Amino acid sequence: MLRRELPPADVRRGWLIRLNAQGVAPSSDGQGVLERDVAWPPQALRLGFWHDEPVALSIEAGGEAWPPARDWLAQISPAESEVLATALQVSHWERDHRFCGRCGHPTQRLAHEFAMSCEQCGLRAYPRISPCIITLVTFGRDMLLARSPRFPPQRYSTLAGFIEPGEAVESAVRREVMEEVGVEVGRVSFFKSQSWPFPHSLMMGFFAEATSRRIRIDGHEIADAAWFTPENPPELPPSYSISRQLIDTHRRAVATR
Ligand SMILES: [Zn+2]
Incomplete structure (x- = not known):
């Protein structure tokens, strides 16, 4: 570590x-x-x-x-x-922080922490971390998976999006699911998190239980979305991604049901 x-x-x-x-x-x-x-x-x-x-x-x-x-x-x-x-x-x-974002003066890195400091105005710039939610929406045993137009052909994944200023994490889960696939979710439970350095996301993983099955995709961020049974998933994201870990954890949990 x-x-x-x-x-x-x-x-x-x-x-x-x-x-x-x-x-x-x-x-x-x-x-x-x-x-x-x-x-x-x-x-x-x-x-x-x-x-x-x-x-x-x-x-x-x-x-x-x-x-x-x-x-x-x-x-x-x-x-x-x-x-x-x-x-x-x-x-x-x-x-990205060689110059102060407030006054434009060149910055210097501090010795004891990750901080770029401006001697002119005192502003400090720390590494930026952008919190995102990523969520597997389920309905009983079934999983709602979607594909973005950027994905390799046939690939489906969980839903994800950035948390907005002032927004609680759980609210971001409900909002993203509603915006992207038009589905309302009930219980939301935290799974785990993963740093995703492209360029500075922190993915916070959740399971979200849908209250209905009807899907309405937005057509921009999402090219297609559908319900899949645990036994017949589409092509999935790579195993090191938190998206795949959400999917595999759910599939294991319902395997004996
Ligand atoms: Zn400054």
Whole structure:
């Protein structure tokens, strides 16, 4: 697990994860993205501690064809995925907060936390995290799954959307389901959450029980939606996604009913 405490500023060696605009460098054994005991380049950004040794991120300019981050998330462990998700979000934050959003002055990174600070006006910019709900709507044993026009052909998934300013999480579940498929839901229960660093979402997973089966799709965000039995699902999202974990958890729970 990543220990979320920044190594001292004079530490210049330890684990390193290397990103460029295309993807993430494989470690020398090809098995993951974390390389052990290497000298950090001058621009390295400290992330924390991994197995009690300091870990940093290096953003590199080269155009080497490293595998995209999504491919890595499909094959590395959940613990290593957490480091990768952190590295991706810290890299976006560092890139996007070089100047103060309030007064335009150049910012500087603080040594002891993830904060870009403006000396001119005092504003601090922290890594942005965008909370989203993701929900599997059920009716008895059946699951409501939908496809977005952006999905690979045949792929269906759970419903998801951003939480709006001032909105409670449970209200966002009810609103998104109503907006996207026109279905009213009764009981809503929390499942678990997952960081989704594209670029900075925090997915909060819920089960939602529909009070009726009639579907009315919006035709924009959703290209099709339908009820599926646990025994005959369509093509589903990859197993590391919280969407798939919601679906698999429900299918296991109703398998003996
Ligand atoms: Zn400022």
